[in-house]
Amino acid sequence: MRLTYRYKLNILTHQRHTIDRWIELARRQYNFRLGERFRWFDATRHPVNCCPIDGGYGPVNSVENVFADIPLSKVLTKGKNKGAVYSLVNEGYVDWANVQKDGLKQTKLLFPEYKEMPAQMLQNVIERVNRAFDRFTQGDGNGKRSGKPKFKGKPYYSSICWPQDVKVLSAGLVSLPKLGELEFIEHRPIPVGFTVKTATIIRDGDGYHICFSLEDKFVPIVDVEIHPTESNSKGIDVGLEFYVSDSNGSQYEFPRWFRKAEKRIAKLQARKAKKPHGSIARKVLAVKISRLQAKVARSRKDWQFKLAYQLFADCDVIFCEDLQLKNLIRRNKLKTDDAGKIAANGQAAKSGMNKSMTDAALGQFLNQILPWVASKLGKQVIKIKPNGTSQYCQACLSKVPKGIGARWHDCDNCGESLPRDVNSGKLIKRIGLATVGEEQRSLKTALTCGRLKLIQPQHTVKSEDEARSLSFA
Numbered sequence: 001m002r003l004t005y006r007y008k009l010n011i012l013t014h015q016r017h018t019i020d021r022w023i024e025l026a027r028r029q030y031n032f033r034l035g036e037r038f039r040w041f042d043a044t045r046h047p048v049n050c051c052p053i054d055g056g057y058g059p060v061n062s063v064e065n066v067f068a069d070i071p072l073s074k075v076l077t078k079g080k081n082k083g084a085v086y087s088l089v090n091e092g093y094v095d096w097a098n099v100q101k102d103g104l105k106q107t108k109l110l111f112p113e114y115k116e117m118p119a120q121m122l123q124n125v126i127e128r129v130n131r132a133f134d135r136f137t138q139g140d141g142n143g144k145r146s147g148k149p150k151f152k153g154k155p156y157y158s159s160i161c162w163p164q165d166v167k168v169l170s171a172g173l174v175s176l177p178k179l180g181e182l183e184f185i186e187h188r189p190i191p192v193g194f195t196v197k198t199a200t201i202i203r204d205g206d207g208y209h210i211c212f213s214l215e216d217k218f219v220p221i222v223d224v225e226i227h228p229t230e231s232n233s234k235g236i237d238v239g240l241e242f243y244v245s246d247s248n249g250s251q252y253e254f255p256r257w258f259r260k261a262e263k264r265i266a267k268l269q270a271r272k273a274k275k276p277h278g279s280i281a282r283k284v285l286a287v288k289i290s291r292l293q294a295k296v297a298r299s300r301k302d303w304q305f306k307l308a309y310q311l312f313a314d315c316d317v318i319f320c321e322d323l324q325l326k327n328l329i330r331r332n333k334l335k336t337d338d339a340g341k342i343a344a345n346g347q348a349a350k351s352g353m354n355k356s357m358t359d360a361a362l363g364q365f366l367n368q369i370l371p372w373v374a375s376k377l378g379k380q381v382i383k384i385k386p387n388g389t390s391q392y393c394q395a396c397l398s399k400v401p402k403g404i405g406a407r408w409h410d411c412d413n414c415g416e417s418l419p420r421d422v423n424s425g426k427l428i429k430r431i432g433l434a435t436v437g438e439e440q441r442s443l444k445t446a447l448t449c450g451r452l453k454l455i456q457p458q459h460t461v462k463s464e465d466e467a468r469s470l471s472f473a
């Protein structure tokens with residue numbers, strides 16, 4: 001099992017200067033290597049609709065020119081296997097990361113300042129470039145591709161990593177290669193049995209932090225398969241009025257962290273905007289703002305972790321909705337009136353909701369924190385398709401249409417009356433339990449496989465449309 005523990009550093013001035021310098025050197029190296037990758041990337045592919053004559057875009061970037069600089073094999077100069085030759089071409093593909101790592105020797109000749117950095121730290125920079133590029137061209141483990149990697153400006157590159165030889169000497173003291181001993185505030189001890197594999201120093205709004213990646217090979221990561229039952233599971237519905245409403249009827253209100261700090265941040269930003277660029281006053285205000293923002297983010301995360309543990313206290317399986325949060329946080333479409341002029345589209349209200357939605361960080365909670373806490377406790381999170389979970393009655397499954405403003409669920413058919421979100425929580429649990437073993441977990445599947453049955457409404461069906469929606473045909 002691998003864990004990451006983060007501590008605040010008590011950093012000395014000269015260490016701070018060294019770290020700042022190394023971060024800047026690493027950033028330049030990152031940008032240079034990224035540019036190099038782009039150059040190779042452009043040269044080794046060509047438009048599909050035309051036949052390339054020189055294989056690339058002009059003589060500078062032609063394949064021949066690009067490949068002329070690239071070594072295709074590597075001879076080891078030290079270590080046990082000294083003299084061994086390694087090919088840098090793997091099944092017809094150039095191993096770009098290793099080619100670039102090989103090029104670090106040249107970098108150190110041309111720019112001697114790189115010699116003071118630990119060699120592994122520089123190699124880690126190249127691995128970062130490689131990861132960013134792989135995610136762009138191939139996608140991550142789930143095949144999800146990221147956008148084109150960006151060149152990093154100063155505020156966007158703020159960490160350096162020691163991938164090996166990190167020694168924690170005693171409580172609150174760590175030794176890092178080429179930097180020496182560093183003090184950190186050990187607010188929680190490193191768990192027994194875990195060894196420190198890597199250390200990353202992060203420059204943050206309010207100082208410097210160190211992240212240890214801890215590993216214990218004897219603690220296995222197993223994907224548990226728990227059979228959900230009525231008694232060991234619960235359904236949760238997330239929202240903005242109440243953060244979480246569960247199927248037992250408990251509702252958890254959420255502290256609106258950003259909303260509370262918003263006014264103070266806005267005031268500081270207005271003051272900062274008046275100060276001239278490059279002035280000390282402007283920098284001081286920028287630090288104040290980023291500290292406030294960091295505080296908001298941390299209090300939110302802390303609260304989310306505590307909530308996740310609280311939710312798992314009395315159950316083993318949690319059913320929740322599989323929300324596409326990116327689609328929820330969108331601007332309204334532009335509307336035009338008959339004359340072609342821009343008409344009101346309700347964006348002001350939507351902006352407010354988007355702000356609250358971002359503040360709530362539901363995605364962070366549902367996709368990261370809840371599954372992580374579950375895996376740590378040996379419990380399980382199961383996601384359900386959200387279609388219909390707020391529109392149907394959990395008791396009789398008849399449709400009770402309601403707008404986004406309606407906060408109460410009143411069923412005409414069976415007389416069920418309870419808060420809207422609790423109804424959803426209960427329904428999510430029923431769907432979850434009814435679709436065990438099904439490929440798609442949704443209300444529709446639960447009804448079609450016959451494990452959930454619609455109780456026909458008592459009142460007369462008024463229109464064809466309604467009848468259709470009731471029978472789910």
Ligand SMILES: [Zn+2]
Binds near residue numbers: 393397416
């Ligand atoms: Zn009902």
